[in-house]
Amino acid sequence: xxxxxxxxxxxxxxxxxxxxxxxxxxxxxxxxxxxxxxxxxxxxxxxxxxxxxxxxxxxxxxxxxxxxxxxxxxxxxxxxxxxxxxxxxxxxxxxxxxxxxxxxxxxxxxxxxxxxxxxxxxxxxxxxxxxxxxxxxxxxxxxxxxxxxxxxxxxxxxxxxxxxxxxxxxxxxxxxxxxxxxxxxxxxxxxxxxxxxxxxxxxxxxxxxxxxxxxxxxxxxxxxxxxxxxxxxxxxxxxxxxxxxxxxxxxxxxxxxxxxxxxxxxxxxxxxxxxxxxxxxxxxxxxxxxxxxxxxxxxxxxxxxxxxxxxxxxxxxxxxxxxxxxxxxxxxxxxxxxxxxxxxxxxxxxxxxxxxxxxxxxxxxxxxxxxxxxxxxxxxxxxxxxxxxxxxxxxxxxxxxxxxxxxxxxxxxxxxxxxxxxxxxxxxxxxxxxxxxxxx
Amino acid sequence: xxxxxxxxxxxxxxxxxxxxxxxxxxxxxxxxxxxxxxxxxxxxxxxxxxxxxxxxxxxxxxxxxxxxxxxxxxxxxxxxxxxxxxxxxxxxxxxxxxxxxxxxxxxxxxxxxxxxxx
Numbered sequence: 001x002x003x004x005x006x007x008x009x010x011x012x013x014x015x016x017x018x019x020x021x022x023x024x025x026x027x028x029x030x031x032x033x034x035x036x037x038x039x040x041x042x043x044x045x046x047x048x049x050x051x052x053x054x055x056x057x058x059x060x061x062x063x064x065x066x067x068x069x070x071x072x073x074x075x076x077x078x079x080x081x082x083x084x085x086x087x088x089x090x091x092x093x094x095x096x097x098x099x100x101x102x103x104x105x106x107x108x109x110x111x112x113x114x115x116x117x118x119x120x121x122x123x124x125x126x127x128x129x130x131x132x133x134x135x136x137x138x139x140x141x142x143x144x145x146x147x148x149x150x151x152x153x154x155x156x157x158x159x160x161x162x163x164x165x166x167x168x169x170x171x172x173x174x175x176x177x178x179x180x181x182x183x184x185x186x187x188x189x190x191x192x193x194x195x196x197x198x199x200x201x202x203x204x205x206x207x208x209x210x211x212x213x214x215x216x217x218x219x220x221x222x223x224x225x226x227x228x229x230x231x232x233x234x235x236x237x238x239x240x241x242x243x244x245x246x247x248x249x250x251x252x253x254x255x256x257x258x259x260x261x262x263x264x265x266x267x268x269x270x271x272x273x274x275x276x277x278x279x280x281x282x283x284x285x286x287x288x289x290x291x292x293x294x295x296x297x298x299x300x301x302x303x304x305x306x307x308x309x310x311x312x313x314x315x316x317x318x319x320x321x322x323x324x325x326x327x328x329x330x331x332x333x334x335x336x337x338x339x340x341x342x343x344x345x346x347x348x349x350x351x352x353x354x355x356x357x358x359x360x361x362x363x364x365x366x367x368x369x370x371x372x373x374x375x376x377x378x379x380x381x382x383x384x385x386x387x388x389x390x391x392x393x394x395x396x397x398x399x400x401x402x403x404x405x406x407x408x409x410x411x412x413x414x415x416x417x418x419x420x421x422x423x424x425x426x427x428x429x430x431x432x433x434x435x436x437x438x439x440x
Numbered sequence: 441x442x443x444x445x446x447x448x449x450x451x452x453x454x455x456x457x458x459x460x461x462x463x464x465x466x467x468x469x470x471x472x473x474x475x476x477x478x479x480x481x482x483x484x485x486x487x488x489x490x491x492x493x494x495x496x497x498x499x500x501x502x503x504x505x506x507x508x509x510x511x512x513x514x515x516x517x518x519x520x521x522x523x524x525x526x527x528x529x530x531x532x533x534x535x536x537x538x539x540x541x542x543x544x545x546x547x548x549x550x551x552x553x554x555x556x557x558x
Contacts, residue, residue, distance in 0.1 A: 390519030391521055411524055417525055421513070421515055422515070426513055430451055430452040434452065
């Protein structure tokens with residue numbers, strides 16, 4: 001069982017599955033799972049996304065008799081890593097849509113409502129429908145909210161080809177509208193604006209990917225000469241990990257993509273087709289024919305109101321105060337966080353969720369069994385950084401900004417490779433689905 | 441959890457090819473393999489003439505396999521980037537070539553029968 005656990009949650013095991021390789025065979029050969037831990041604990045999981053569904057399945061398998069409640073108001077589950085493929089015309093919106101319920105294990109209580117109030121002192125959540133849920137353990141896996149209102153002059157209804165506006169983070173449908181806008185831009189030409197917000201964000205590689213993909217699509221169409229690509233970075237780098245920043249900068253140089261540092265989108269003027277950016281030298285205004293808008297990202301209001309957030313860090317964003325290695329809340333020992341909501345230096349990706357889940361599972365199940373959990377999260381994050389249709393760089397890194405390649409010497413992390421593209425396009429969703437089911 | 445390995449692997453491949461295509465391919469592979477075993481047992485020998493034609497057909501199987509992967513994945517030869525890409529590509533080619541060679545051998549054996557080889 002120890003072998004099974006190690007393999008199932010090792011990076012190599014995970015990426016091996018993503019490659020559709022033999023790692024899966026090794027996983028199953030290791031033996032039977034341990035007998036489920038008997039308990040009558042009441043466990044509430046807020047959120048049924050990648051983290052919530054995945055941990056619900058793991059806990060259902062590991063615990064016998066626990067009352068597990070999953071709270072999520074959205075009946076749809078979104079495969080968010082697929083949004084980039086939709087926004088580049090390779091998939092339709094339905095590629096990323098499934099039902100939340102289909103991923104949840106039998107025996108859990110699924111409440112199809114959002115939380116209205118969370119009281120960690122009383123160990124209680126009240127739902128938007130007025131239901132009161134008391135818990136012994138709480139797992140916060142709400143994900144984050146996209147603060148579209150923070151972009152002045154913008155409304156999500158503006159997204160689409162008629163205005164030249166993309167907003168591919170918003171939803172599968174918006175990702176498809178974003179493709180229509182990108183398709184039109186790469187047909188007709190003009191100035192294309194890309195960039196990212198100044199807050200923490202999910203998948204910090206995605207703003208870069210869509211820029212690379214747009215450039216590649218324009219080149220393939222033979223229209224590169226009439227398209228200008230401008231990438232606006234919020235910081236003095238193009239990616240938070242220095243070695244990856246340099247590689248991205250090199251590729252942008254090679255492909256004649258203009259990049260500007262410390263340009264944060266403040267607002268747009270649809271009529272004038274201009275965008276205002278905040279810079280250290282003041283505000284600047286630029287014309288665009290196409291713009292991809294990714295707004296600031298924050299914890300949901302109910303979490304920010306609950307007192308779980310860091311008091312002195314990310315004060316405008318509200319990520320919860322968890323230990324960066326155990327993911328247990330610093331002030332409420334019966335609360336854990338999984339996924340985007342965690343106030344840790346890195347890891348707002350589905351790949352990070354994969355590594356959050358076994359850590360939380362271990363500490364929670366161990367505590368119920370009267371032991372100390374031992375697993376630690378080291379900040380692992382992975383991003384198949386697509387550089388063109390058909391190629392990607394499989395960048396993986398940790399809290400220390402170290403590259404942590406799953407296949408050192410075989411799949412080079414900073415090399416644009418076909419196999420990395422195959423993993424992204426073909427195998428990642430299947431592996432993600434297996435993770436939701438608690439099987440990978 | 442007992443079906444952990446099989447279910448995960450099947451999930452991955454069903455997702456890659458689509459459920460029906462994947463299982464159809466599995467069925468075809470199983471039928472061809474059984475056919476190969478059948479003709480070997482029936483004939484009690486490898487026929488070198490059939491084997492020669494099987495070998496000559498290998499490049500076609502390899503090319504078809506590579507074409508199939510390219511068609512399924514929105515990618516092409518210009519996307520081959522590093523050594524691992526060439527290894528994967530050659531692996532796909534080799535698998536297609538060997539699979540097709542076995543198919544050609546089996547089809548010849550079943551159509552011509554044992555005597556045709558003399």
